[in-house]
Amino acid sequence: MPNTLQHYIDGLWVDSQGGRTVAVINPATDQNAADLILGTAADVDAAVVAARRAFETYSQTSREERVALLERIVGEYQKRVPDIARAIATEMGCPISMAQTAQAGSGLGHLGQALNALKNYEFSEKIGDNRVVREPIGVVALITPWNWPMNQILAKVGPALAAGCTMILKPSEEAPSCAAIFAEILDAAGVPPGVFNLVQGDGEGVGTALAQHPDIDMVSFTGSTRAGIMVAKNAADTVKRVAQELGGKSPNIILRGTPLDKALPGGVGGVLLNSGQSCVAPTRMLVHKSQHDEAAEKVGALFAAKKVGDPQVEGDHIGPVVSQRQWDRIQGLIQTGIDEGATLVTGGTGRPEGLSQGSYVRPTVFANVTPDMTIAKEEIFGPVLVLMPYEDDEDAIRIANDTPYGLGAYVAGDPAHARKFVSRIRAGAVFVNAGGLAFDMPFGGYKQSGNGREFGKFGLEEFLEVKSVIGALPEDVD
Structure with a gap:
């Protein structure tokens, strides 16, 4: 040691x-x-x-x-x-x-x-x-x-x-x-x-x-x-x-009409990576109201399928969060989301099935989340995603910027359409169509x-x- x-x-x-x-x-x-x-x-x-x-x-x-x-x-x-x-x-x-x-x-x-x-x-x-x-x-x-x-x-x-x-x-x-x-x-x-x-x-x-x-x-x-x-x-x-x-509370804007099967996996992976313990994770998924319910169903299925288990075992799963204190905080925020009226799509409080010890969190998705809800505002730092419907491009930009944070933002869809968002979003990095971190690009x-x-x-x-x-x-x- x-x-x-x-x-x-x-x-x-x-x-x-x-x-x-x-x-x-x-x-x-x-x-x-x-x-x-x-x-x-x-x-x-x-x-x-x-x-x-x-x-x-x-x-x-x-x-x-x-x-x-x-x-x-x-x-x-x-x-x-x-x-x-x-x-x-x-x-x-x-x-x-x-x-x-x-x-x-x-x-x-x-x-x-x-x-x-x-x-x-x-x-x-x-x-x-x-x-x-x-x-x-x-x-x-x-x-x-x-x-x-x-x-x-x-x-x-x-x-x-x-x-x-x-x-x-x-x-x-x-x-x-x-x-x-x-x-x-x-x-x-x-x-x-x-x-x-x-x-x-x-x-x-x-x-x-x-x-x-x-x-x-x-x-x-x-x-x-x-x-x-x-x-x-x-x-x-x-x-x-x-x-x-x-800290961060990064928005992930799915542009209206974007094929969801193409756009959603990258955003889901970015939240589940490292059990959600990344400051730049795309934890607020903004979806046009006409696609919101379909997105909730698909994202819920992806989260529900994610395995949770022993970090010492090789495989494509997520481990626990870092501590009991962090686990307690995440549980409180999940319960707050339920209490404030967000739709629990999958997951929830408690440990995943079959795990009786350790700081393991159930991969959790909320839908119909509004900007005034606690889970839309606070950095949860766990495997928790919130889906937020928007009316049009201006509404999406407003919701994206409606946060004290400004670390990262994500836009998925037609690049020509995405371009109009880049200069409007107040964030240090904008990732277009699942672009990842680059070690030669400024981060802050x-x-x-x-x-x-x-x-x-x-x-x-x-x-x-x-x-x-x-x-x-x-x-x-x-």
Whole structure:
């Protein structure tokens, strides 16, 4: 098992200064999967001192040196994919097949794009006799969630390393083992001491200390909007940069007249993937009123056919949600949907048939959902889809935008028809006809879904500061 009882600081595994131990629960069995040390502000201080010291030298490394380092990390990461997959399946319940491919594979995808961005990025631009240079912002705090653990770690660590920053990572306390494995990967790849530091812990103890720390130059946070607001408030007194990727309630507009057998499976798959625990999942399906009932029947059949089971078993099924606390919240929202008058098409409260333990949720579909209903407004973060009828294109756009979130949106149907929606929808990404995430495209949200962008060169730029050099210099001076 990876080491989750110590922190990785300044190139060494070290004991916590005053931390306490808690259990990490396997959501499929309700049993203890690991023990975790919850760090303290003193641990954060030690990590920041190491990162600040390392920044003096690492920030001055050449592009070629950082390319070589990232290439070594890729090699070491590939060796540990099976370990990463087992940790994800055990701690957050993602089926082992998906954990091995999409979950662990997303980390490799981000490493590859960080490499591409670093190789091709112009860090210096001449404007007349002057020059604009882009330099690493400094010491950065990276706070990541449990739902896509390696995806979010590498979406931050890869470009931060490419930019020349040093860092402190605080992963989710609900899925900490991936981060410990990743620290071992970086150690094996020869990352210099202090460049990467791992402090395990929770938001109250470690996250707050990171956001408030005067010697941290930037916080990059992925998580709930509620937690993101607290990070921003804690960071405000030190006027540090805060980049955030937060919650979502993405609409999926099925254009009027679109063949449903063609349009529905992609939207269904996007909700069921990862047991619905994806911030960009298309959880609000908007269907023209003339096709709503047919869509409800077809979507209900697809959800009802989805198997739910043991994440350690290979196969095309979904696992549990991450925790009993999350299960309780989802059950409450499903019951609220019933109480507020939405039509329950399939699923509902309780565990799926045959499962007497674990945080398993019945794949659930509601129809005839109106914008004022709780399940149309709140991010459920489970395998729950709501179908909402609309009158015409203008009504669809109004409903799509009727949310405090703006992370993603989906449009299915004739591309010429879909085009008119792209500029009207307030979201950071619009996926047309089941287009998926691309690691070289910017990812981030409008409104309360956050600020800043990740992935590829856009993620690299988040970790760079802009400097004007005014006055003629020799051409070889950057």
